[in-house]
Amino acid sequence: MTTLPPPLAIGPHTVQPPVVLAPMAGITNAPFRTLCREFSGGKGLFVSEMITTRALVERNEKTMQLIHFDETEKPRSIQLYGVDPVTVGKAVRMIVEEDRADHIDLNFGCPVPKVTRKGGGSALPYKRNLLRAILREAVAGAGDLPVTMKMRKGIDDDHLTYLDAGRIAVEEGVTAIALHGRTTAQHYGGTADWDAIARLKEHVPEIPVLGNGDIWCAEDALRMVRETGCDGVVVGRGCLGRPWLFNDLVAAFEGRPEDFHRPTLREVATTMHRHAQLLGEWIGDETRGVIDFRKHVAWYLKGFSVGSEMRKKLAVTSSLAELDAHLSELDLDQAWPESADGPRGRTSGNNRVVLPDGWLKDPYDCAGVSEDAELDTSGG
Numbered sequence: 001m002t003t004l005p006p007p008l009a010i011g012p013h014t015v016q017p018p019v020v021l022a023p024m025a026g027i028t029n030a031p032f033r034t035l036c037r038e039f040s041g042g043k044g045l046f047v048s049e050m051i052t053t054r055a056l057v058e059r060n061e062k063t064m065q066l067i068h069f070d071e072t073e074k075p076r077s078i079q080l081y082g083v084d085p086v087t088v089g090k091a092v093r094m095i096v097e098e099d100r101a102d103h104i105d106l107n108f109g110c111p112v113p114k115v116t117r118k119g120g121g122s123a124l125p126y127k128r129n130l131l132r133a134i135l136r137e138a139v140a141g142a143g144d145l146p147v148t149m150k151m152r153k154g155i156d157d158d159h160l161t162y163l164d165a166g167r168i169a170v171e172e173g174v175t176a177i178a179l180h181g182r183t184t185a186q187h188y189g190g191t192a193d194w195d196a197i198a199r200l201k202e203h204v205p206e207i208p209v210l211g212n213g214d215i216w217c218a219e220d221a222l223r224m225v226r227e228t229g230c231d232g233v234v235v236g237r238g239c240l241g242r243p244w245l246f247n248d249l250v251a252a253f254e255g256r257p258e259d260f261h262r263p264t265l266r267e268v269a270t271t272m273h274r275h276a277q278l279l280g281e282w283i284g285d286e287t288r289g290v291i292d293f294r295k296h297v298a299w300y301l302k303g304f305s306v307g308s309e310m311r312k313k314l315a316v317t318s319s320l321a322e323l324d325a326h327l328s329e330l331d332l333d334q335a336w337p338e339s340a341d342g343p344r345g346r347t348s349g350n351n352r353v354v355l356p357d358g359w360l361k362d363p364y365d366c367a368g369v370s371e372d373a374e375l376d377t378s379g380g
Contacts, residue, residue, distance in 0.1 A: 010175055020232060179197050
């Protein structure tokens with residue numbers, strides 16, 4: 001019989017089962033969080049899209065919409081990304097003073113070249129003193145709000161940073177750490193290194209460690225906990241086009257594998273309509289909502305017999321009526337296909353890491369991180 005992990009403590013918040021929705025730019029907005037939360041029965045932790053601290057402090061209109069939570073979202077979790085300790089501190093204090101969240105997560109996992117070439121994202125933890133300064137400002141500004149962080153193993157196999165970063169996080173009062181078991185050089189390719197998650201857990205036993213990477217189904221989540229000893233899991237690409245994965249995750253961690261959800265295409269189509277509708281209501285315009293939904297279509301339909309022509313039609317829909325009309329032409333009685341399981345989203349590697357000139361010369365020098373590193377992007 002599988003031994004199930006205890007509840008996850010994020011400061012005063014108890015997360016049971018210990019399952020977290022990973023922040024993904026353009027994906028984990030309020031509508032998608034609503035869907036995932038509905039399938040989970042309200043259990044788990046669902047984090048906002050990544051918010052850049054500079055845009056937040058400047059009260060960028062789009063950013064202010066992204067940090068709006070539905071009254072049913074408890075706790076309210078915001079992920080922040082910043083490269084300047086002062087700006088990060090201002091953003092955190094703004095969140096606290098205006099009561100905009102109950103938990104703050106910091107992103108140090110983005111591998112996108114346009115971010116790392118400026119010293120941001122997953123390149124930043126290489127500069128130990130800068131990482132420490134950012135964490136210190138965030139924790140000081142957060143007061144009673146718990147601060148967590150998400151990171152990668154390091155820049156590449158010759159420049160691993162996760163153990164040093166984990167120790168710095170503990171020393172600066174971070175509540176929990178999530179580790180994506182890949183380096184920046186791996187991007188989203190190859191296989192996630194779960195052994196690194198186990199090593200981090202051994203290295204920082206004082207706080208919870210969450211594992212991230214290659215969780216494509218609920219069984220993967222249980223296996224990660226069993227093999228690494230981590231305190232919980234963070235699920236990103238595995239739930240693309242599959243918000244019901246959170247039903248399975250809850251069932252798995254509660255020892256109810258018989259309750260796993262294997263929807264027919266009809267059920268998938270119903271969820272697709274609801275997702276597009278929620279986006280339209282959130283944006284305030286049905287057409288823009290359906291257009292925003294287009295990127296989800298291929299993920300939802302993966303493995304089903306749909307046909308290339310119909311996939312093309314669905315990819316250019318601009319109204320709920322048009323979306324429903326196309327979906328109604330499909331064989332909606334199709335059962336869940338085995339080929340729908342497995343990797344989803346970005347899977348390509350990127351072996352060339354673009355860094356600022358001289359970045360690797362001194363792992364402690366803080367200088368040289370440009371505000372251009374704070375772009376509106378995400379990942380990790």
